[in-house]
Amino acid sequence: MADWGEWIGREQRAVDRLDPALAARWHATFDRGAPASAAMPQGIHFCLCTPEAPTAQLGPDGHPLREDQPASFLPPIPLPRRMWASSAIRFHRPIAVGASIERVSRVVSITPKSGNRGDMVFVEIDHETSADGEPAVSERQTAVYLEALANDAKLSPPEPCEGRFDPTAWDSHRVLLPDERLLFRYSALTFNTHRIHYDAPYARDIERYRGLVVHGPLTASLLLQLAAERFGENRLATFSFRGLSPAVANEPLHLVLRGTDDAIAIAAFADDGRQVTKASATLA
Numbered sequence: 105m106a107d108w109g110e111w112i113g114r115e116q117r118a119v120d121r122l123d124p125a126l127a128a129r130w131h132a133t134f135d136r137g138a139p140a141s142a143a144m145p146q147g148i149h150f151c152l153c154t155p156e157a158p159t160a161q162l163g164p165d166g167h168p169l170r171e172d173q174p175a176s177f178l179p180p181i182p183l184p185r186r187m188w189a190s191s192a193i194r195f196h197r198p199i200a201v202g203a204s205i206e207r208v209s210r211v212v213s214i215t216p217k218s219g220n221r222g223d224m225v226f227v228e229i230d231h232e233t234s235a236d237g238e239p240a241v242s243e244r245q246t247a248v249y250l251e252a253l254a255n256d257a258k259l260s261p262p263e264p265c266e267g268r269f270d271p272t273a274w275d276s277h278r279v280l281l282p283d284e285r286l287l288f289r290y291s292a293l294t295f296n297t298h299r300i301h302y303d304a305p306y307a308r309d310i311e312r313y314r315g316l317v318v319h320g321p322l323t324a325s326l327l328l329q330l331a332a333e334r335f336g337e338n339r340l341a342t343f344s345f346r347g348l349s350p351a352v353a354n355e356p357l358h359l360v361l362r363g364t365d366d367a368i369a370i371a372a373f374a375d376d377g378r379q380v381t382k383a384s385a386t387l388a
Contacts, residue, residue: 108179108181108214111178111211112214114177115210115211116208116210117207118206118207119204120153120154120204120206121204122201122203122235123201126151129289129292129293130148133290133293139201142201142202143199143200143337144199144200145329145332145337146195146328146332146340149233150321150324151293152207152233153205153207153233157169164184165310165311166297167298177209178211179227181227183224183225183249183251184249184252186248186249186250187248188245188247188320189226189247189347190245190246190346191243191245191324191344192243192342192344193241194241194243194341195240195338195342195343196241199233200235204236204237205233205235205240207234209230212228212229212244213228214226222250223251224249224250225249226246227246227248228244228246229246253311253312260314260350261349261352261374261378262314265377266376267377268377269373271360274362275334275363276359277358277360278333278358278359279357280356280357280359281355281357283354284302284316284353286322287319290322290325291319300313301319302316304316313352315352317352318350320345323345324343324383326357327343327361327371327383330361330370331343331361331385340386340388341385341388342385343385344383344384345370346381346383347381348380348382349374349378349379351372351374351380356375357372357373358373358375359371359372364387365387366387369383370383370384370385
């Protein structure tokens with residue numbers, strides 16, 4: 105593959121404002137009542153400083169085109185499929201409604217690999233989000249680019265098996281059914297046009313998913329809300345999550361948590377016990 109070393113260290117700056125309308129839409133998306141304070145729950149940063157590529161500059165998958173241009177933030181990796189693989193997040197302070205937001209993103213590493221899934225490229229990006237000039241959230245995001253799949257490739261994830269998820273080993277358990285309405289609203293909140301979240305024929309025929317795919321940061325936001333139910337709002341100091349398998353719309357999603365202080369395990373499972381997301385957290 106090409107050498108993308110010149111992209112290491114490239115930075116991108118974006119500004120935003122957490123206005124009351126966005127805050128209200130976020131709460132409505134997750135069926136939450138009126139907030140008790142101006143401080144928004146952890147996870148709101150996923151919805152700030154979102155991509156602003158013109159529609160004409162979107163690729164076939166809905167992501168902004170990656171161009172070999174001096175102004176291009178991400179390298180023109182030719183692999184067509186992109187996934188949000190993981191994030192490691194540190195929360196410095198809550199973000200309040202009305203805050204002026206700035207995010208500085210920096211490409212940290214670009215690592216080509218080969219495996220049983222073919223050629224892959226992992227891109228690590230650091231995001232530093234400030235609110236009213238003060239550090240609010242630090243995040244290292246890992247995105248992975250993958251080869252195209254054959255038209256007859258097996259659909260992912262596999263059909264549900266006869267097993268059932270058993271939550272008895274966990275301290276907290278919540279189950280929900282993410283449907284097209286939730287996925288559409290979260291795509292709107294994050295200005296995310298990746299077609300696997302709303303275009304079922306594309307998700308199935310091109311990227312070979314069994315159904316519409318639940319966003320990684322949507323699952324992460326639901327896990328953060330489970331932690332808030334257990335420990336209180338804005339109590340986490342750190343939160344890391346990694347996608348293990350796709351969560352599919354209209355299928356039960358089990359959210360679970362156990363532990364406390366500096367050893368909190370959080371996870372999401374499909375109804376048959378297949379693990380979707382692995383996460384961990386520490387309290388402030």
